[in-house]
Amino acid sequence: MKQSIKSPIIMTVVAALSIWIYLITPDAVTMIASTTATDLVALPEISVPTKLLGLVAAIVQLALAGYGWFMRNVKNGKLGRWAIVLFGLAFVIQVLVLLFAGKSMPITSLLQGSLALAVPLIFGSLAGVLSERVGVVNIAIDSQLLIGAFSSALIASLSDNLYLGLVAAIIGGALVSWVLAVFSVRYVVDQIIVGVVLNVLVVGLTNFLYSSLLTTDIQLFNAPPRFDKILIPVLGQIPVIGPVLFNQTLIVYLMYLAVIGVYVALFKTRWGLRVRAVGEYPKAADTVGIKVFRTRYISVIIGGALAGLGGSFFTLGQVGAFGKEMTxxxxxxxxxxxxxxxxxxxxxxxxxxxxxxxxxxxxGLAIIGSPVPSEFLLMLPYALTVVAVAGLVGKVTGPAAAGKAYVKA
Structure with a gap:
C-alpha cells in the first residue's frame, strides 16, 4: 500500500522547523539530573552540549523526512510506525534542549509529574475506548471523572476509609454512564447531546452540593485521607524508571491493570470480539445472535466505572479535597x-x-524561570493531535457504528 503524501509533507515541514530551532539554540551546556533518594545506584549528572544535541536531532528529522519521500516515491511502500515514533522523539528532545538550555533538567521529577497528571486522562480514555468500541460516543467522560472525584471525597471523608471512597467513585461513574446508555441506547437520543447535557448537569450538581454541603463542615464532608505511595522493592529502586513507575499510589497501580485488562478484554477474548462487532456493524452482530443492547449497556457502564475510578485520583491521590470543577x-x-x-x-x-x-x-519551566510563555506549552499536545488527524500517523477513523443508534427491526 502506497504511503499517503500527507506524512512526508508534514515531516518535511517539521524538519524545516527543526533547522530553525537549531539556529536559535544557544551554545550552552544542559545538566540532566535523574537521581532520587530511593535509587539503588546514584547516577551522576550528565552534561549535554545543547547546540550539538540540537544538531543531531535536526539531522535525524531531516533523514527520516527524506526516508518518507523515498518510501513513497521509490519503494511505493508505507512508512513504518517506528520512523514516525523516532521522528517525534527527536523533535521533542530538540525542543527540550532548547527550553532547558544552560539549566538543569530534572528528568525524573518531570516524568513523575507527567504520570500524575496523566492518570485521570488514561482512565478517561479507557472509558472512551469501551464506549466507542461498542458504538456509543462518550462525550460525558468529564462528568464521570467529576462525579468520581466528588463521590470519593464525600464518602471517604464520612467513613474515613479510602477503599469505600474508591467504591463510591466507581459507582458514581457507572451511574452517569448508565444514564448515558439508557438515553442513547433505549431512547435513541443523540449521543453527543446526551453527553453534553450530562457534563453540564454534573457540574451544576457538584457545584451546588459543594456550596450547600461540603463547605458547611469541611472536616466532616471534605477532608478525605489520601493514599500513600507504595514502593515496590528492587523495581522501585531502578534509576529513573523505578521512581516514575513503581513508587506510586494504589490508584496508579490499578491504572496499569486497567490498561492491560481493557486491551486483553477487547482484543483477546470472545466478549471483546462481540463488543467490536457491535461497534462496527450492529445489524450483522444481531443477526448472529449477539445481544446488541445488552452489550452496549455493559461496555458503556464498565467504561464509566473506570472513569469514576480515575476521578478519585484527583481527591484521594493528589489534592486531598474536592473543589469546584476540579477536573x-x-x-x-x-x-x-x-x-x-x-x-x-x-x-x-x-x-x-x-x-x-x-x-x-x-x-518545570516556571521553576527554572524560563521566558517561554506557558500557554505555548499547553498548545503542544493539541497541535500534535491536529497533526496526527491530518495524516502523520495515518488515517484516523473510529468504529463505523460510533454515534449511530441501533433500532432493532
Whole structure:
C-alpha cells in the first residue's frame, strides 16, 4: 500500500522547523539530573552540549523526512510506525534542549509529574475506548471523572476509609454512564447531546452540593485521607524508571491493570470480539445472535466505572479535597487522547502520557524561570493531535457504528 503524501509533507515541514530551532539554540551546556533518594545506584549528572544535541536531532528529522519521500516515491511502500515514533522523539528532545538550555533538567521529577497528571486522562480514555468500541460516543467522560472525584471525597471523608471512597467513585461513574446508555441506547437520543447535557448537569450538581454541603463542615464532608505511595522493592529502586513507575499510589497501580485488562478484554477474548462487532456493524452482530443492547449497556457502564475510578485520583491521590470543577476539562483531553490513540487502550494511554508531559512541562519551566510563555506549552499536545488527524500517523477513523443508534427491526 502506497504511503499517503500527507506524512512526508508534514515531516518535511517539521524538519524545516527543526533547522530553525537549531539556529536559535544557544551554545550552552544542559545538566540532566535523574537521581532520587530511593535509587539503588546514584547516577551522576550528565552534561549535554545543547547546540550539538540540537544538531543531531535536526539531522535525524531531516533523514527520516527524506526516508518518507523515498518510501513513497521509490519503494511505493508505507512508512513504518517506528520512523514516525523516532521522528517525534527527536523533535521533542530538540525542543527540550532548547527550553532547558544552560539549566538543569530534572528528568525524573518531570516524568513523575507527567504520570500524575496523566492518570485521570488514561482512565478517561479507557472509558472512551469501551464506549466507542461498542458504538456509543462518550462525550460525558468529564462528568464521570467529576462525579468520581466528588463521590470519593464525600464518602471517604464520612467513613474515613479510602477503599469505600474508591467504591463510591466507581459507582458514581457507572451511574452517569448508565444514564448515558439508557438515553442513547433505549431512547435513541443523540449521543453527543446526551453527553453534553450530562457534563453540564454534573457540574451544576457538584457545584451546588459543594456550596450547600461540603463547605458547611469541611472536616466532616471534605477532608478525605489520601493514599500513600507504595514502593515496590528492587523495581522501585531502578534509576529513573523505578521512581516514575513503581513508587506510586494504589490508584496508579490499578491504572496499569486497567490498561492491560481493557486491551486483553477487547482484543483477546470472545466478549471483546462481540463488543467490536457491535461497534462496527450492529445489524450483522444481531443477526448472529449477539445481544446488541445488552452489550452496549455493559461496555458503556464498565467504561464509566473506570472513569469514576480515575476521578478519585484527583481527591484521594493528589489534592486531598474536592473543589469546584476540579477536573478542569480533563474528560475532553481524554477524548482527544482516545482519538490520537486510534481507539486502542495502549496507544490512548501513551497519548494521555504525552498530554500529561506537556502540561507538567510548564511547571518545570516556571521553576527554572524560563521566558517561554506557558500557554505555548499547553498548545503542544493539541497541535500534535491536529497533526496526527491530518495524516502523520495515518488515517484516523473510529468504529463505523460510533454515534449511530441501533433500532432493532
Amino acid at each position: 478542569n476539562g480533563a474528560g475532553y483531553i481524554a477524548l482527544a487522547a482516545l482519538i490520537f490513540g486510534r481507539w486502542n487502550p495502549i496507544y490512548a494511554a501513551m497519548a494521555a502520557l504525552l498530554f500529561g508531559f506537556a502540561q507538567n512541562l510548564q511547571y
